[in-house]
Amino acid sequence: MAETVRSVMARNTWKENQVLRQILGICSALAVTNLMMNSLVMGLGLMFVTSLSSLTISLLRNLIPHRIRMIVMTLIIASYVILVDIFLKANLPEISKALGPYVGLIITNCIIMGRAEAFAQKNPPLLSMLDGFFAGIGYTLVLLIISFFREFLGFGTLFGYEIPFVSFEPWTIMVMPPAAFFIIGVLIWISSNLFAPKGKKKP
């Protein structure tokens, strides 16, 4: 089945959302979602890296020897991540400091490798780039939804700004990683109900 831009978009953002439907990239979804700003920057970084690594891998797809494809993919992904890291350090030192080790951890984000392995190595470059980009968008959206609840309930702020007229005792649990488990669980439940293929009932 040939994919169009539209189907790539719908598939990656909602129908087969990487975090909620494929359960990939959970590690970072737990780690950086206590503040919306961190989630946003992490999402942007991932979008950039997934797009470019998918593009590069797709351009090289007929040249990469099959046996060492994973090594080549890791090399390409790591290079782009280091690029992002250098760029942040030089131009946005504040954000680079806030994200600390998480930028480096983009390398280990399963989504990037997943898109490279599942899509980029057998599809044309532009489509692969879009595929990576929209996978990144899907990831960012989920992270923002989770961090909205966590930051709102845990700190009483959004993007670091106090919310007027609302005051309550912040929930410390929301700041801790377990809270992300609960929220992700609920989101997975909702998305399964919406998008899971209706299979046969178990006998």
Next chain:
Amino acid sequence: MKDNPFYTIAFMLIVSAVFALMLSLTNEIYLPRIEANELLEDRRAVLYVFELDTEGEAEEVLDRFESHVEEQTIADIQLYVHLEGDEVLAYAVPFTGSGLWGTMNGYLGISPDITQVTGLIFTEHNETPGLGGRIDELDYLEQFRGIDIREETTLAYGSDGGDQLDAITGATGTSNAVLNILNDLLDETISELEVALNG
């Protein structure tokens, strides 16, 4: 042809070379800027410990640093001194130690007669953003202004420390790691400094 081992090796070599070249070029271009950012960050940290203004453009900050602060070595301890004319107002002693997740670096401010802790800042740490990472917040750091260390030479949280310091809720590990580092520093480096200064 793609299964030929020589092709595989050649391919890997070329790809590695291309990407390594790309990265080292970028690094080369941005390195001066990154180093300038890091230096500025460090200068701001020292100014903060000395309760000086840390705001402003890079040049202003560096000028302010030059005119108020001097780097000295006392008893083999490299530290920064806050000078007003010839009078010493405070010392900033650099420290390094293990936090909950990784190395923590920073400066501890000490009054010239070694009777008070006058300020604290971290320049580098790997604590969890939003939890242990909150040691960067002023609410936490400002507690370390003017703590008397003449009688009680160990810092402690809550009533044990005379209600001067509060730990961070949800980040007990990091909070304790900070005090361990600081108490070690007071025990060793700062005592040496005191001996060196008072003869």
